[in-house]
Amino acid sequence: MKRYIRSAPRMFGTLGQPLLFFLALGFGFGPVFQRAGEGKYLEFLAPGVVGMTILFAGVFTGSELIWDRQFGFLKETLVAPVPRLTIMVGRTLGGTLLATIQGTIVMLACFLTGFRPVRWDHLPRALVFMVIIALMFTALGTVVASLVKDFQGFQVIINFLVMPMFMLSGALYPLTDIPDVLQVIAKANPLAYGVDGLRGILVARTYFGQLVDLIVMGVITAALLLFGTYQFNKIQI
Amino acid sequence: MNGKFSNPPMISVRNLVKNYGNSQALRGISFQVQRGEIFAFLGPNGAGKTTAIKILTTLLRPTAGRVEIDGLDVTIDQHAVRERLGIIFQDSSLDDQLTVLENMLYHAVLYDVPRRLRGPRIEALIEVFGLGEYRHKQVRRLSGGLKRRVEVARALIHNPKTLFLDEPTIGLDPQSRNYLWAQVKQLNEREDVTVFLTTHYMEEAERFAHRIAILDQGNIIAQGTAKDLNMQTHSDTLEDSFIALTGREIRSEDNGMIDRMRQLSQLGKRK
Ligand SMILES: Nc1ncnc2c1ncn2[C@@H]1O[C@H](COP(=O)(O)OP(=O)(O)OP(=O)(O)O)[C@@H](O)[C@H]1O
Ligand SMILES: [Mg+2]
Numbered sequence: 001m002k003r004y005i006r007s008a009p010r011m012f013g014t015l016g017q018p019l020l021f022f023l024a025l026g027f028g029f030g031p032v033f034q035r036a037g038e039g040k041y042l043e044f045l046a047p048g049v050v051g052m053t054i055l056f057a058g059v060f061t062g063s064e065l066i067w068d069r070q071f072g073f074l075k076e077t078l079v080a081p082v083p084r085l086t087i088m089v090g091r092t093l094g095g096t097l098l099a100t101i102q103g104t105i106v107m108l109a110c111f112l113t114g115f116r117p118v119r120w121d122h123l124p125r126a127l128v129f130m131v132i133i134a135l136m137f138t139a140l141g142t143v144v145a146s147l148v149k150d151f152q153g154f155q156v157i158i159n160f161l162v163m164p165m166f167m168l169s170g171a172l173y174p175l176t177d178i179p180d181v182l183q184v185i186a187k188a189n190p191l192a193y194g195v196d197g198l199r200g201i202l203v204a205r206t207y208f209g210q211l212v213d214l215i216v217m218g219v220i221t222a223a224l225l226l227f228g229t230y231q232f233n234k235i236q237i
Numbered sequence: 238m239n240g241k242f243s244n245p246p247m248i249s250v251r252n253l254v255k256n257y258g259n260s261q262a263l264r265g266i267s268f269q270v271q272r273g274e275i276f277a278f279l280g281p282n283g284a285g286k287t288t289a290i291k292i293l294t295t296l297l298r299p300t301a302g303r304v305e306i307d308g309l310d311v312t313i314d315q316h317a318v319r320e321r322l323g324i325i326f327q328d329s330s331l332d333d334q335l336t337v338l339e340n341m342l343y344h345a346v347l348y349d350v351p352r353r354l355r356g357p358r359i360e361a362l363i364e365v366f367g368l369g370e371y372r373h374k375q376v377r378r379l380s381g382g383l384k385r386r387v388e389v390a391r392a393l394i395h396n397p398k399t400l401f402l403d404e405p406t407i408g409l410d411p412q413s414r415n416y417l418w419a420q421v422k423q424l425n426e427r428e429d430v431t432v433f434l435t436t437h438y439m440e441e442a443e444r445f446a447h448r449i450a451i452l453d454q455g456n457i458i459a460q461g462t463a464k465d466l467n468m469q470t471h472s473d474t475l476e477d478s479f480i481a482l483t484g485r486e487i488r489s490e491d492n493g494m495i496d497r498m499r500q501l502s503q504l505g506k507r508k
Pocket of ligand 2 (some may be wrong): 287
């Protein structure tokens, strides 16, 4: 399966732009939050920003499926005698690697701004969480891309799915202090679990509990992979 | 000649229908291609050739009818069918962002070409198609014809039982064209590879195809050897037969377009 991970040049080619974007966001927002009187806001925000990076990177690499379809390359993969599950998992793993790398880079950038995790030896655990978040969102991006025909359709879904997911995830504010309605919505939001898990590891503050986070994300990812496989079985060119 | 072909046929198509929405691309075609045969599909633009190839190669589902490759139903035993295929698509199916070599490696991996054979085979094909100096270039930086060569070379990396060629020679220079046909002929003769091809170059079909089917507006209107077709239409060349069978008009579902073109040429004359 590793063999379907796209070649290195391509992965790094797509890395630059989002990185720039997220760095700017991380640096740009930091001081504002601090001035707002939240002394440890940076600590709170860092896991959220990492989660958000992975969300966007994962979904967007998942969307490469649309390009591959429009430029014909998908045909080459689809006529090949490769199980559709392998295609789905392979594509997802490729995007996962990319999204995880981007998440890691943003986390390093957070360290530069002065962010410190409560325990450095828990960093590998954070990485595991990041990989799972990346898997989940790359699978999500791929599934969404398989449902639409072109980029316009994809953009619409992104606007109605990914942006709200980010805004309502607790990446930017604590879930404990928000109205009940928003709390219910957050409970149906995959990113909420991802950010919560990361926050649990990095700054020892969780809302759902790390185990719940893991289980929920695992189930969602598995469901997405299966649905994606079904889509690849159905897809016509 | 029939003795060479043993049953069952490699490709068997019965009453194949394909609709795109309301328009019918294939209106119930039937034909068989024997093992080791080279079979050509000819027909005006939009006749349904590519649609047929996509269905035969599992990329598209038929609306009705039965299609079997090597006795396997293409809608059921998709994986087993795919294992038997090689294909050159009419339009690009290369990954633009990858280099020539990466595209070829990707193919070798997809088709599970044994690791130790990958390198030598790819190098040999790169060599014969004159792609050596472009090996590490991204495909999007190549000229149209060079891209086409990569596409052709790539399709020959693994050893399929059946080779589908959808207008394989468009955009190729004479040298590459000759090499492609020599290669196809060799595969056919030495390894008994069945070949299903479409082309708009009548002389290619005449020279290389054992049998030919002429498709027009989703129907097979004639089938046989080039000689059969010429006799049937009292023509000397396949080109004449083709025109006798499909007419002189440019094919278009939208006849308004032809009218408009006539008007345009009238305008030109008035000047
Ligand atoms: N994806 C599609 N959606 C709707 N109609 C399609 C689609 N693909 C092909 N068609 C229609 O089906 C008919 C057959 O097209 P097809 O591509 O099979 O022709 P062809 O014989 O390969 O032509 P050419 O010689 O130009 O390659 C055409 O009328 C075309 O407009
Ligand atoms: Mg065609």
